[in-house]
Amino acid sequence: MRIMKSTGYIEFEIAAGEHILHFYSSESQRLNVLTEFIKDGFKKRNKSVGVINKDDMYTVEDMLIKDDVDAGYYLIEGQLVFMAHEDCFATGGNFDEERLIDVITGTINAALRQGWAGANIANDLTWAATGSNVEAWLRFEANASNYIRTLPATCLCQYDERIISGASITNLIKTHPFVIIGDYIFENPYFISPKKYLKYYQHSEKYFA
DSSP: OEEEOTTTOOEEEOOTTOEEEEEESSHHHHHHHHHHHHHHHHHTTEEEEEEOOHHHHHHHHHHHHHTTOOHHHHHHHTSEEEEOGGGTTEETTEEOHHHHHHHHHHHHHHHHHTTOSEEEEEEEOHHHHTSTTHHHHHHHHHHHHHHHHTSSEEEEEEEETTTSOHHHHHHHHHTOSEEEETTEEEEOTTOOOHHHHHHHHTTOSSOOO
16 A cells, blocks of 8 residues: 655555544445554554454454455465454443553554564544544544654554544544545544644534544
8 A cells, every 4th residue: 555645646655643534335445454564564564453243253264365465474474464353442332541541552563563663553433433422532532643743653544434424524634744545544634633622622512524
C-alpha cells in the first residue's frame, strides 16, 4: 500500500506513527484492505495484529495463502497475531479507554521484545462508533493521532459506512490524518489537529458534525 500526498500526489511508503481511516461498504472491501495492511507489516518486519471477529480469522488466512503468503509460517513465527474484540476493547460491553491504551502499548512492547521493528495494528471499530458512548470514542480517536505519532506502530481503523451515522463519519474524518480511498492512502485535507478538535468539542453535550 502506498500513500498519495495531497500536494502533488507523490507516492511514498507507509511510515510508523500513522493513523489511517478506512470506510468500507462491503465485507470484501474490508478484508481486502485488512489483508494488504497485514502484508505491509510483513514487508517492514513489523508484527501484524488484526483485531477482528473470530470467524474472519480463517478467511484472512485463506486470502493470504491465495496471495502466495505462507500465513501458517507468520503465525508460528509470531509475526501475525489475531485478537478478538472482546479481548481488547470492552469491559461489560462498554468502551474502556484505559484498557485499550494498555492493549496498544502492550502489543507494541511485545513486538519490540520479540525483535520486530514495530507493529501494524488493524481494528474493525464499527461497534465503537455505534455504541452508547460515541462521544468518548471520538475524543479517543482524536487523541490517538497524537499518541500513535510517537510510537513504532501504524494503526488502521475500519468502519462500516452502511451502519454508522453521518455525524460519526464526519467526525471520524476529522480525527484521522490519512484515509483510504480505493487502492490508495491519501493525506486527509479535512483532518483537524487533536488539540484544536478537542478544544472545540470538549465542552459540548453532544459531538458535532
